[in-house]
Amino acid sequence: MNTPLLEIRNLKKSFGSLEVLKGIDLTVDVGEVIFLIGPSGGGKSTFARCINFLEKPTCGDVIFSGQVMCQDRNGGHYKAPEKLVRLARGDMPMVFQHFNLFAHRTALENVIEAPIWVQGRNRSEAIEDALRLLGEVGLRDKADYYPAQLSGGQKQRVAIARALAMHPKLILFDEPTSALDPELVAGILETIRSLADKGMTLIVVTHEMGFARKLADTVHFFSDGRILESGPPDRIFDHPETDRLSEFIRSILR
Numbered sequence: 001m002n003t004p005l006l007e008i009r010n011l012k013k014s015f016g017s018l019e020v021l022k023g024i025d026l027t028v029d030v031g032e033v034i035f036l037i038g039p040s041g042g043g044k045s046t047f048a049r050c051i052n053f054l055e056k057p058t059c060g061d062v063i064f065s066g067q068v069m070c071q072d073r074n075g076g077h078y079k080a081p082e083k084l085v086r087l088a089r090g091d092m093p094m095v096f097q098h099f100n101l102f103a104h105r106t107a108l109e110n111v112i113e114a115p116i117w118v119q120g121r122n123r124s125e126a127i128e129d130a131l132r133l134l135g136e137v138g139l140r141d142k143a144d145y146y147p148a149q150l151s152g153g154q155k156q157r158v159a160i161a162r163a164l165a166m167h168p169k170l171i172l173f174d175e176p177t178s179a180l181d182p183e184l185v186a187g188i189l190e191t192i193r194s195l196a197d198k199g200m201t202l203i204v205v206t207h208e209m210g211f212a213r214k215l216a217d218t219v220h221f222f223s224d225g226r227i228l229e230s231g232p233p234d235r236i237f238d239h240p241e242t243d244r245l246s247e248f249i250r251s252i253l254r
């Protein structure tokens with residue numbers, strides 16, 4: 001058996017006295033496409049942020065690509081040193097709902113930033129790579145544009161190119177189309193689909209149920225800080241086992 005790319009055990013996260021994640025177990029294999037669905041406020045974003053340590057889990061284990069990022073040990077909670085965390089984050093970048101581009105940098109500058117400053121790559125190689133990736137997402141001619149000069153869909157493409165520039169092992173998408181005008185959604189979904197087709201490992205938080213059904217290997221239903229159901233899309237969407245999931249599917253389709 002191959003070891004999974006990502007192993008998460010009993011992950012919990014509290015903000016003060018509010019326990020947002022109540023013990024999440026999840027494994028992701030290389031090349032697997034995972035979708036996280038569920039009602040707003042259930043903890044999906046917090047979970048995605050805990051995976052790549054934008055938030056620090058309160059307890060539990062995260063093992064990514066054979067490296068222990070955090071782990072419950074000897075009655076305590078071990079956290080990997082910050083330097084290792086920063087490098088690992090480059091191997092699993094996140095694409096956000098609101099793009100999170102640097103407003104005062106061009107598309108090209110946004111894409112080369114982390115490869116140069118986090119991964120220590122050579123500037124001219126990083127530029128060459130970035131221009132190729134901007135080309136792949138259809139923005140080669142917009143390399144010198146600033147985010148304010150781009151549409152939402154174009155901004156999100158820059159964000160995807162920026163993630164790809166890290167040569168990641170996994171990409172996290174947190175509602176990548178939720179802030180887009182409806183006519184721009186399909187193009188971004190198509191870009192995500194092409195990544196899956198190339199064998200990229202993906203974790204996608206979305207309310208696009210049709211998309212999840214077509215693309216997912218595994219769907220996890222998040223509710224109130226727990227994964228209530230997991231399975232292949234047909235099982236999750238056609239044969240929900242809990243009332244919560246049935247209700248959620250009905251509310252989305254309404």
Ligand SMILES: Nc1ncnc2c1ncn2[C@@H]1O[C@H](COP(=O)(O)OP(=O)(O)O)[C@@H](O)[C@H]1O
Nearest residue numbers: 015018020038039040041042043044045046047
């Ligand atoms: N930084 C934070 N501080 C305090 N509470 C937070 C923070 N981030 C998220 N939460 C709370 O955690 C819960 C889950 O939020 P979130 O992970 O955004 O859910 P989802 O992405 O499923 O909508 C919500 O109650 C939210 O208010």
Ligand SMILES: [Mg+2]
Nearest residue numbers: 044045046175
């Ligand atoms: Mg969210």
